[in-house]
Every structure is written in structure tokens, then in C-alpha cells.
Amino acid sequence: MADDKKRRVLLKLSGEAFGAGSLGVNPDVIAALAREIAEAARSVEIAVVVGGGNFFRGAELSQRGMDRGRADYMGMLGTVMNALALQDFLEQAGAETRVQSAIAMTQVAEPYIPRRAERHLEKGRIVIFGAGAGLPYFSTDTVAAQRALEIGADAVLVAKNGVDGVYTADPKHDPTATKIDHLTYQDALRRGLKVVDSTAFSLCMDNRMPMQVFGMQPDGNVKAALLGEPIGTLVTH
Ligand code: UDP
Numbered sequence: 001m002a003d004d005k006k007r008r009v010l011l012k013l014s015g016e017a018f019g020a021g022s023l024g025v026n027p028d029v030i031a032a033l034a035r036e037i038a039e040a041a042r043s044v045e046i047a048v049v050v051g052g053g054n055f056f057r058g059a060e061l062s063q064r065g066m067d068r069g070r071a072d073y074m075g076m077l078g079t080v081m082n083a084l085a086l087q088d089f090l091e092q093a094g095a096e097t098r099v100q101s102a103i104a105m106t107q108v109a110e111p112y113i114p115r116r117a118e119r120h121l122e123k124g125r126i127v128i129f130g131a132g133a134g135l136p137y138f139s140t141d142t143v144a145a146q147r148a149l150e151i152g153a154d155a156v157l158v159a160k161n162g163v164d165g166v167y168t169a170d171p172k173h174d175p176t177a178t179k180i181d182h183l184t185y186q187d188a189l190r191r192g193l194k195v196v197d198s199t200a201f202s203l204c205m206d207n208r209m210p211m212q213v214f215g216m217q218p219d220g221n222v223k224a225a226l227l228g229e230p231i232g233t234l235v236t237h
Contacts, residue, residue: 038095138199165181
């Protein structure tokens with residue numbers, strides 16, 4: 001990497017974190033997150049993919065009788081609301097931002113144009129990708145991997161709510177589970193460890209994209225990960 005080239009990262013934030021456990025957005029949580037991201041953006045190029053689990057998850061709605069495709073579009077629209085909330089608090093924290101949506105809605109967001117997103121990043125703007133991939137049956141984890149690849153990010157940073165990395169077993173059920181600091185994609189497959197969903201995992205593995213999985217708590221963790229500190233679990237080729 002040339003000296004003048006900044007680190008570029010793709011940060012995946014789950015919708016669950018935005019809602020702090022309930023439906024809708026919790027402004028205090030988003031404001032605190034936005035301050036950390038805005039501070040890191042002074043030295044790192046940051047793109048963000050936001051989830052929508054605090055509004056709707058298509059798979060859950062379809063189990064309760066809705067058509068899956070329509071439910072997934074509702075899920076994607078939820079991610080746009082999160083993107084706008086994050087944009088607002090990032091701007092209050094002094095950052096320049098752009099939202100790009102995979103579903104056309106020109107009054108509130110630019111369309112997803114990868115080359116334009118890269119130009120925004122080069123100019124120091126934080127780019128927030130909303131509406132997932134615009135495709136039913138996808139998750140925002142998969143979109144995070146795909147966007148990271150397309151904009152040439154150095155890593156995907158997956159911020160988790162309630163867990164601080166990848167464990168040898170599910171720590172909620174197995175008290176002997178320990179956190180793993182470094183893992184290869186092959187190790188994770190061999191040991192059956194679930195890092196992100198399988199489509200996101202394969203995209204990163206096949207394209208040698210490093211992934212860092214870390215906890216959003218305590219305060220300061222998101223900024224630390226953005227700045228390259230080795231918190232959580234690093235998954236590499
Ligand atoms: N979704 C989709 N296609 C995408 C991204 C998301 O259909 O490309 C829908 C899907 O229904 C998903 C919902 O949007 O359940 C919210 O996204 P996700 O579950 O990934 O959010 P998170 O769990 O990260 O909050």
C-alpha cells in the first residue's frame with residue numbers, strides 16, 4: 001500500500017444494535033456509534049452496511065404467512081431507515097456522508113453506483129449502503145462482503161451485538177467456550193464455526209477478503225476496530 005493511501009474498510013452494523021433490543025431506532029445508541037465512526041473517519045475511509053433486524057426480517061415474516069419476497073423487501077426498506085438515522089447522527093458529529101440505496105428512492109438516497117461511492121470515500125465522506133443488495137433471499141452480511149469487494153476495501157469489520165468475537169462453541173450454551181483471536185477460513189470450515197452466514201463467508205473466503213468480528217461494546221470498540229486495532233477475532237485466508 002502506498003504511504004499516502006488511506007486504509008479503507010467496510011463496517012457492517014446490525015439493525016438489532018440500532019434498536020437496542022426493540023422495534024425502531026434508539027437515537028442515543030446511534031448517536032454514540034456515530035461519534036465513534038466520525039472520529040475514525042478523519043484517518044480511515046469508511047463505508048457502512050446497515051442491517052434491518054430492528055424492523056423486519058423477511059424469513060421470520062414469511063414463517064408467519066407472508067410472501068417471502070415481499071417480506072424481504074420490507075426488510076430492505078428497514079435498512080434504509082437505519083441508514084438515514086445513521087446519516088443524521090454522523091452529520092451531527094461533523095462528518096460528511098452519502099447514503100446509497102440498492103432500491104431507487106432518489107429523494108432520500110443516491111442510487112448504488114460503486115465508482116461514485118469510491119470517489120466519495122476518497123474525498124473523506126462516509127458512504128452508507130442501504131436497502132441491502134436490492135434482492136430478496138440475501139442478508140446484509142452478504143451485502144457487506146460484496147460491497148467490500150466491489151469498492152476494494154482492505155477488510156470487512158463485522159460489529160456484533162452481545163458477543164465480542166468468534167468462540168470455540170456458543171458461549172451462551174457452553175461455559176467452556178473460549179474466544180479465538182485469529183482464525184483462517186479453512187479452520188472455521190473444518191471446525192464448523194459460524195462466523196457470518198454461509199454466503200457472506202464464501203464470498204470473503206473465495207476472494208481472500210479479511211474479516212474482523214468484534215463486539216460493539218464497550219464504548220470505543222467500533223472506533224478501535226476502524227482504526228485497525230486487533231480486537232475480537234480476525235479471519236483471514
Ligand atoms: N434483506 C434482503 N436482501 C438483502 C438484504 C436484506 O432481502 O440484500 C432483507 C431480509 O429480509 C433481512 C432484512 O432485510 O432479514 C434485514 O437484514 P438483516 O437480517 O441482514 O439485518 P441484521 O440482522 O443485520 O439487522
